[in-house]
Amino acid sequence: DQQVKQNSPSLSVQEGRISILNCDYTNSMFDYFLWYKKYPAEGPTFLISISSIKDKNEDGRFTVFLNKSAKHLSLHIVPSQPGDSAVYFCAARQGGADGLTFGKGTHLIIQP
Amino acid sequence: EAGVAQSPRYKIIEKRQSVAFWCNPISGHATLYWYQQILGQGPKLLIQFQNNGVVDDSQLPKDRFSAERLKGVDSTLKIQPAKLEDSAVYLCASRTTPFGLIAQYFGPGTRLTVL
Structure with a gap:
């Protein structure tokens, strides 16, 4: 039973364009959502988070949007750069508990 | 500020052997x-400690996995005996207080191969 789903295993985007990574969830008790970036042979690196009471959070080139009614969130990267090529994980925290539930990840490839 | 440290980075063992990871x-x-x-x-979360106490170990296979954090700082995770399906990367993460920022910070992980 996958509570956090990233349905696109990979995504290819041209350098300078917008990258949009999507994530769906099923558990209404999630109170925070986070995005992590992972390079090979390294641990996940925290990028940005959003509370379930908000619908948008922005940090530099990264913006996360949350649509609670659709149980959907997305990460926008503008403009995309070669160093953004990595696997991106969507994660969620359930209120009252602290461990994160992760999706399977999306491999983002930025093409020159 | 130093990040989360883990060792070893790689480990290869035979099934039924034991192994320990440090964080x-x-x-x-x-x-x-x-x-x-x-x-x-x-x-996938295995176990969570708050200082040296266990907060959540509901997904830890307790028949073969154990973990401790004796002085509220370093932690070890042990597998005994290992099975083929334990081949994975074991990641350690840490966070400030329960009421602090929610982001967890990960170490580089230990890649375990069970043959």
Whole structure:
């Protein structure tokens, strides 16, 4: 039973364009959502988070949007750069508990 | 500020052998987590410590996995005996207090191969 789903295993985007990574969830008790970036042979690196009471959070080139009614969130990267090529994980925290539930990840490839 | 440290980085063992992983969290981080990441999957929480007490170990296979954090700082995760399906990357993460920022910070992981 996958509570956090990233349905696109990979995504290819041209350098300078917008990258949009999507994530769906099923558990209404999630109170925070986070995005992590992972390079090979390294641990996940925290990028940005959003509370379930908000619908948008922005940090530099990264913006996360949350649509609670659709149980959907997305990460926008503008403009995309070669160093953004990595696997991106969507994660969620359930209120009252602290461990994160992760999706399977999306491999983002930025093409020159 | 130093990040989360883990050792060893790689380990290869035969099935039925035992293995231990070590983690040193970011200084001052009271909460420590161990995750298991199987190839092609996202990390899965195994156990969470708050200082030296266990907060959540509901997904830890307790018949073969054990973990401790004796002095509220370093932690070890042990598997005994290992099975083929334990082949994975074991990630340690830490966070500040329960009421601090929610982001967890991960170490580089230990890649375990069970033959």
